Amino acid sequence: xxxxxxxxxxxxxxxxxxxxxxxxxxxxxxxxxxxxxxxxxxxxxxxxxxxxxxxxxxxxxxxxxxxxxxxxxxxxxxxxxxxxxxxxxxxxxxxxxxxxxxxxxxxxxxxxxxxxxxxxxxxxxxxxxxxxxxxxxxxxxxxxxxxxxxxxxxxxxxxxxxxxxxxxxxxxxxxxxxxxxxxxxxxxxxxxxxxxxxxxxxxxxxxxxxxxxxxxxxxxxxxxxxxxxxxxxxxxxxxxxxxxxxxxxxxxxxxxxxxxxxxxxxxxxxxxxxxxxxxxxxxxxxxxxxxxxxxxxxxxxxxxxxxxxxxxxxxxxxxxxxxxxxxxxxxxxxxxxxxxxxxxxxxxxxxxxxxxxxxxxxxxxxxxxxxxxxxxxxxxxxxxxxxxxxxxxxxxxxxxxxxxxxxxxxxxxxxxxxxxxxxxxxxxxxxxxxxxxxxxxxxxxxxxxxxxxxxxxxxxxx
Numbered sequence: 001x002x003x004x005x006x007x008x009x010x011x012x013x014x015x016x017x018x019x020x021x022x023x024x025x026x027x028x029x030x031x032x033x034x035x036x037x038x039x040x041x042x043x044x045x046x047x048x049x050x051x052x053x054x055x056x057x058x059x060x061x062x063x064x065x066x067x068x069x070x071x072x073x074x075x076x077x078x079x080x081x082x083x084x085x086x087x088x089x090x091x092x093x094x095x096x097x098x099x100x101x102x103x104x105x106x107x108x109x110x111x112x113x114x115x116x117x118x119x120x121x122x123x124x125x126x127x128x129x130x131x132x133x134x135x136x137x138x139x140x141x142x143x144x145x146x147x148x149x150x151x152x153x154x155x156x157x158x159x160x161x162x163x164x165x166x167x168x169x170x171x172x173x174x175x176x177x178x179x180x181x182x183x184x185x186x187x188x189x190x191x192x193x194x195x196x197x198x199x200x201x202x203x204x205x206x207x208x209x210x211x212x213x214x215x216x217x218x219x220x221x222x223x224x225x226x227x228x229x230x231x232x233x234x235x236x237x238x239x240x241x242x243x244x245x246x247x248x249x250x251x252x253x254x255x256x257x258x259x260x261x262x263x264x265x266x267x268x269x270x271x272x273x274x275x276x277x278x279x280x281x282x283x284x285x286x287x288x289x290x291x292x293x294x295x296x297x298x299x300x301x302x303x304x305x306x307x308x309x310x311x312x313x314x315x316x317x318x319x320x321x322x323x324x325x326x327x328x329x330x331x332x333x334x335x336x337x338x339x340x341x342x343x344x345x346x347x348x349x350x351x352x353x354x355x356x357x358x359x360x361x362x363x364x365x366x367x368x369x370x371x372x373x374x375x376x377x378x379x380x381x382x383x384x385x386x387x388x389x390x391x392x393x394x395x396x397x398x399x400x401x402x403x404x405x406x407x408x409x410x411x412x413x414x415x416x417x418x419x420x421x422x423x424x425x426x427x428x429x430x431x432x433x434x435x436x437x438x439x440x441x442x443x444x445x446x447x448x449x450x451x452x453x454x455x456x457x458x459x460x461x462x
Contacts, residue, residue: 061154061175062109063428064099064116065331066091066147069124070221073141073382077134080127082224087127089225092426094119095147096230096289099428102149109149121145150331152430153177172290173430174355174422182342182356185349191309191395198307200459202405202452206236206257206265208298213256214269216285217243220321220384220439229327231268231424232285236301238264238443247319250443262443265303267368268327268424268436270296270413290427299363299412305405307456308372309395313403315449316442321380322388322407324370325437330429336385339436340367344412353434355421363412364421368438372406373397405456409438 070088098116102109121142128141154175193199213235219242222228226243235241240253241264255262271278271293278294280286307313326336340350342365343358350367358364371388381387389398397403415421422431429435444452455462 061152061173061430062102063150063152063331063430064095064102064113064147065150065428066095066116066120067144068328068332069127069141069144071332071336071383071385072144074138075135076131076382079134080130083130084127085222085224085228087123087130089222089228090123091120092228092230094123096427098147113147113149116147117145120147172292172427173425174420174432175430178353178355178422178431178433179357179420180351180354182346182349182351182358182362185342185346185351185354185356187348188340188350191393193307193309194395196311197309197395198312198403198457198459199309200307200456200461202305202455202462204237204257204259204261204263204303204305206255206261206301206303208301209234209236209256211239211256213239213241214285214295215242216289217241218439219243219245219264220323220380220441227284227289229268229285230289230426231291231327232280232295233266233439234269234295234298235264235266236303238262238441241266241441247443250319250441259448260445261448262445264441264443265409265438267366267409267411267438270364270366270421270423272296272416273420273422274416285424291424291431293422296413296415296421299414300410302408302410304408304410305452305456306372306408307405308391308397308403311396311403312457313372313405313453314374315446315453316374316404316444317379318442318444318446318449319379320374320388320442321384322370322440322442323384323437324368324440325435327426327435327437328429329434330425330432334434337434338369338390339433339438340369341365341433341436342367351433353432355433358415360417364415366409366411366413366436368409368411368436370407370409370438370440372403373401374404375400376402405452407440409440 069091076084094116098112101107102112124141124145128138131138154177214232216227216229216232218229224243228243237255237257238250238253239255240249250262250264253262273293276294278286282288325339326332329337337352340352341356342350343356343362344365345362347365356364371390373389373391375387378387389401391397423433423436425431425435
């Protein structure tokens, strides 16, 4: 099955499921934990050898790390946006193909990287030319063609008692090292609300995606391109969101929210790694892109807008687009990583780079806190980040930004005891928890946004 852009250009993404995981165990008891997965051939990970240096050497895998071109964009004129969007999607497809080749038995990483550099140079050149037709040509983008291999630790993390989280690496990720007992997570600091701050909250009740709105598009980063995300997104709120949505189509659509909020909320699905084939095992965003396992439906979804501890908030503009976290944080670095993981009853403790092992019966919690400072001018930016900012440690906004209601998406899951799980990701990101991210387009009617601001600024819970 070959995804296409709106204009019909084929983009082959050859990463497919080579082997499903056999039954894996995730056990919590006696102060220690155990995580066990069966060996398989995908993803370039290896069964650990027994003993000493051999075991240490085997506790690694290899992936491919490339500069994130989208994050370096500074100005994309309107006529160039479709060409740039298609280019970004093609760059992702090129990395996926290169990762598959490098991970295959006998793969020559040097040759793969050389071929990948040539492909990226051509694609980036076309993007730069398109931008240069209406603006200054960004010559610096062409310096982002070269990629490198990156070694990945796959040995086990340690539990609360200091005992290791045991087990073999999982094909294509995650590894045992990506799981840890929630009791070992660091505490989450919260700045206190000061005089002049805004302590109220406003909540939109939008359900748990009971209507089954899923796709592997990303209308913010790669608009106009089908399967631009290479992983499946879970949606609540606006009923129409896909790669080809526009401000007008979003404003005319229905919503799952009970208060008339037409906003779009989406995030990568969470999957059980229980060895069972999922309905999308051969489809884009699923097994076709290396995402295996049954999709977990959330137990609850809370969409809450919060205030600033040091200031009153202003209204968000309609059609503001915001991304929190970074789908490529594993290979690009954690600068934009922001999602956190915890367990119900333990949310004073949060992981950024680990999946939590929760006590039996406690649900897994994903928290996606969005930027709460806006530049007062733009509803989007070329890299989809610079028009918004996170508050400083004391809660104040950086210079040139104003406080707006902070969206916090809180999602809980009942994970069956004895079963590991992972977030959907780009193939080379190896399903690492640090790559979790959330997306939001504000399509609240102006009157509803005014109500939200009034609730937040007056200290009420609405």
